[in-house]
Amino acid sequence: MNETVRLYAKQLGLPTFARAEEAIRLAQQNAWGYEEFLLYLLRTELAQRKENSRQRQIRLARFPLPKTLDTFDFKRLEHLEEAVVWQLAKGEFVKRHENVIMIGNPGTGKTHLAIGLGRRLCLEGFKVRFFTAAQLVMELVEAEEFRRLSRLEAQLAKVDVLIVDELSYMTFSKPHAELLFHLLSARNERRSVIITTNLEFSRWGELFPDAMLAGALVDRLTHRSHILNMNGESYRLATRLQALEAGGFPPSEEVIPTPPPSC
DSSP: OOHHHHHHHHHTTOHHHHTOHHHHHHHHHHTOOHHHHHHHHHHHHHHHHHHHHHHHHHHHHTOSSOOOGGGOOGGGOTTOOHHHHHHHTTOHHHHTTOEEEEEOOTTSSHHHHHHHHHHHHHHTTOOEEEEEHHHHHHHHHHHHHTTOHHHHHHHHHTOSEEEEEOTTSOOOOHHHHHHHHHHHHHTTTTSEEEEEESSOGGGGGGTOSOHHHHHHHHHHHHHTEEEEEOOSOOHHHHHHHHHHHTTSOOOGGGSOOOOOOOO
8 A cells, every 4th residue: 555645644633544555455356346345444443443432441440350141151040131231232221321230149140140241331422430439438538638639539430320339348437428529429320320239228227237228328319210129149169159160169250258347
């Protein structure tokens, strides 16, 4: 290809045009006219930009593991309808500013499903951000300490879907609970939240020192929510038992994590 064309394509930010050898080959093979050739280049450039945007959204979401919906074993959970999850993956609930709350005992794949759903939403063009509940509270506390809480809240307000994983393993102090409550309440009917938890709503008072605050948070989150019942046999426990029966050890990522200290 003409080096001048490569230079112009680079300066204009058109990488597909700079790598047009395949397009040229197809044009020669199919006897394309100028218009057909240009249309192919433009279509390819647009498709590449969309794919780059999707991959960028996945990186910005900061998922801790490369989990996907395609690798989730829906057959293990009798109360979870696979069709419902794939419908949620289309993102209509995000456009309606609704929430998804996954409730189930430990080890049933809540984190896997939350990540898989989040990745699908990234591919649909939505901005997603993943936190564990402990990470999110620590980010809020640190931001408040260094007087940049408003900036962090403004950044998270732009996220279409905020994933809060493991809202179960820690008890919040009153100041920390209020920070989390304010953040999640501000998203009510404005943006979407995906939450995973081991606790039924009636037990959320165990997480928050103020029963009224816990009740108000449950009320806001469940007002426009899809509740997924993920109670079932622990996948991690089953994996460990199978490994022990075989005389080996389970993969390190399947070890049940130690609950973090209380905030």
